Structure formats: structure tokens, C-alpha cells
Amino acid sequence: MKRLLFGSNARLSLLRAAVLVVTAVVVFGYVLLPVRLQGISMLPTYRDGMLNFANRAALWWREPARGDVVAIRMAGPRVLYVKRIVGLPRERVEIAMGVVIVDSVPLIEPTVVYKAPWNLPAFTLGDDEYLVIGDNRVMAMENHDFGRATRDRIVGKMLF
Amino acid sequence: MKIKLVFVSLVSFVAIAFLIYQWWPSPERAIKNRLGGLAKTLSVPANDGDLGRVTRVAELRHYFAQDVRVRAGASGPEITSRDALLGLIGAWTPPPGGWTIEFVDVQVTLGQQATSARVYLTAKVSGHDARTSEPTLDAREANFSMAKQDGDWVVTSVEAAETLQRPGSQD
Numbered sequence: 201m202k203r204l205l206f207g208s209n210a211r212l213s214l215l216r217a218a219v220l221v222v223t224a225v226v227v228f229g230y231v232l233l234p235v236r237l238q239g240i241s242m243l244p245t246y247r248d249g250m251l252n253f254a255n256r257a258a259l260w261w262r263e264p265a266r267g268d269v270v271a272i273r274m275a276g277p278r279v280l281y282v283k284r285i286v287g288l289p290r291e292r293v294e295i296a297m298g299v300v301i302v303d304s305v306p307l308i309e310p311t312v313v314y315k316a317p318w319n320l321p322a323f324t325l326g327d328d329e330y331l332v333i334g335d336n337r338v339m340a341m342e343n344h345d346f347g348r349a350t351r352d353r354i355v356g357k358m359l360f
Numbered sequence: 361m362k363i364k365l366v367f368v369s370l371v372s373f374v375a376i377a378f379l380i381y382q383w384w385p386s387p388e389r390a391i392k393n394r395l396g397g398l399a400k401t402l403s404v405p406a407n408d409g410d411l412g413r414v415t416r417v418a419e420l421r422h423y424f425a426q427d428v429r430v431r432a433g434a435s436g437p438e439i440t441s442r443d444a445l446l447g448l449i450g451a452w453t454p455p456p457g458g459w460t461i462e463f464v465d466v467q468v469t470l471g472q473q474a475t476s477a478r479v480y481l482t483a484k485v486s487g488h489d490a491r492t493s494e495p496t497l498d499a500r501e502a503n504f505s506m507a508k509q510d511g512d513w514v515v516t517s518v519e520a521a522e523t524l525q526r527p528g529s530q531d
């Protein structure tokens with residue numbers, strides 16, 4: 201039994217276990233944040249109850265891009281919004297009959313299957329702001345959590 | 361043998377240091393404990409009765425300053441006294457399945473004399489949908505102001521904050 205737990209070299213096994221624990225703590229505590237998705241706002245891309253990871257490393261060398269599904273923190277990383285980026289800093293955005301229009305060009309969104317006729321007057325995003333919306337837009341606009349998020353709130357890009 | 365001794369000493373040292381860090385009394389820790397108690401008191405068990413509601417309201421009295429101010433949003437109505445707040449909580453009927461409130465990601469900034477503090481946190485509300493019994497989760501950021509009164513930390517103001525700024529709200 202002892203051999204099974206520790207192998208032939210107990211010291212080496214303990215070292216391996218310690219490295220494994222430290223690696224897991226670093227990876228899942230600081231790089232790949234586990235996210236259990238709750239709610240329907242990202243249907244059909246993500247189902248309620250799915251497990252995913254917010255990949256912080258994906259945004260270490262580049263800024264968030266349009267189409268990225270990102271995790272947005274509240275007071276901290278324990279509770280996160282998961283939304284898709286549709287508008288980038290300094291862009292002028294409006295929504296007309298459910299179609300997102302960015303700098304006067306209608307946005308093609310293949311991931312948005314359900315689209316209610318939302319209307320939102322044009323507005324310009326700030327230097328540090330992104331417009332984020334869920335993929336499920338079948339509900340009335342008032343019932344969907346979306347809006348502007350500042351860069352410091354975007355903690356990572358969803359892994360898959 | 362010597363290596364084992366070193367290893368055991370190292371692990372013991374780390375464990376003791378961690379326990380001291382966890383339990384060493386400090387205003388931040390006192391505030392976090394107090395907020396943990398508040399969250400527990402605000403949580404409603406399934407099929408909570410009138411007695412439970414009355415007890416909860418009586419307990420909540422100890423967590424708020426008499427002139428507490430509570431604002432649900434930038435444009436929402438403001439509650440300006442503890443009695444008004446407790447009256448609202450007492451009159452409100454919780455969902456039959458109850459709910460659990462947790463304060464997570466609590467960040468405490470103490471005032472200069474350590475008799476006041478600003479707290480930034482996420483309030484997490486979990487429950488079950490009344491029709492489908494599916495688990496539900498709601499969360500909201502909030503800024504709390506707290507003050508030490510008669511030896512206890514009490515909430516003097518609460519303001520909910522919007523994580524995603526709805527377009528048009530600041531244009």
C-alpha cells in the first residue's frame with residue numbers, strides 16, 4: 201500500500217505531488233479560471249450549466265477583439281458575466297430592429313440565432329470601453345444584461 | 361531521517377503561519393465576519409414562516425446604523441433609515457424555496473482611525489426557480505460604508521453598482 205502511494209522513492213513522490221499542487225493552484229487560480237455558466241443569455245453558444253474556463257493568458261499579448269466571448273468580473277473574479285464583444289473602443293454603435301450597426305456598417309453575427317427587434321439609439325464607446333452582449337437576444341432588450349464594460353473588467357477570453 | 365524532519369518542520373511552519381494569518385484579529389477580518397453574519401441573516405430557508413421572518417428582522421437591526429442609507433441604483437429610490445429598511449424586509453414575502461445570500465470578493469478599505477470603512481463586494485443570491493425548480497443565480501456589485509458603533513461594525517450605507525453600463529445611461 202505504501203509503495204502504491206509513494207512509489208519506490210517517497211521523496212521524489214512528495215516532490216512530484218508538491219509540483220502538481222502548485223501547478224494546479226497557479227493554472228486554475230490565475231490563468232484558467234473555471235467558470236460554471238448559469239443562465240440562458242449565451243444560448244445557443246453556451247448552455248446553462250456548462251463548464252468552461254476564462255483564459256487570462258489569451259489577453260496578455262493582445263487586446264480583446266470583436267467576436268471574442270469574454271469573462272467580465274464584478275467586484276472580483278468569483279462571479280463573472282460571460283458575454284460577446286460587439287463594439288470596440290471609440291466605435292459608434294447602434295441597434296436597429298435587432299441588427300447591431302457599428303460605424304454605420306451592419307454587423308454580421310452568425311452566432312446570434314435568436315434576434316428580437318431591439319432598438320438602441322447610436323452612442324460612442326469611450327477610449328477604454330467595449331460593448332458586450334449575450335448571443336441569446338430572443339427576449340426583450342430590458343430583460344437582457346448587456347452594456348459597456350471597461351477593459352480592466354475583462355478578465356479573460358473563454359477557452360472554448 | 362534528517363530530510364523527513366526538515367520536511368515535517370517546514371510543513372508545520374507553513375500550517376502554523378497560515379492559521380495565524382487566518383485567525384489573527386484585525387478590523388478587516390472583523391468586518392468580513394460581520395458581513396458574513398449579515399449575509400447569513402439575510403438568507404431565507406425554504407418554507408420560512410412568520411416566526412422566522414420576525415426573528416430575521418430583529419437580528420438584522422443589529423447590523424445597520426439607525427440612519428442607514430440604501431440605494432438600489434443610481435436612479436433608484438433611496439431608503440434613509442433603519443426602520444424603513446427593516447419595514448420593507450419584514451413586509452416582503454420571500455420565494456417558497458428560499459434563497460442563500462453570499463458576499464464574495466469582499467475588499468475592505470479602512471478609514472484613518474479604523475473606525476470607518478468602505479467595502480466593495482459582490483452580493484450573490486442563489487435560489488431555485490418557483491416553476492421549474494432549476495437553480496438560479498443573481499449577482500450584484502455593491503459599495504458598503506461601515507462604521508464602528510459601540511464596539512460593533514454596522515452598515516451606514518449601501519449602494520448597488522452596475523457592472524455593465526447600459527448605453528444611454530451616461531450619454
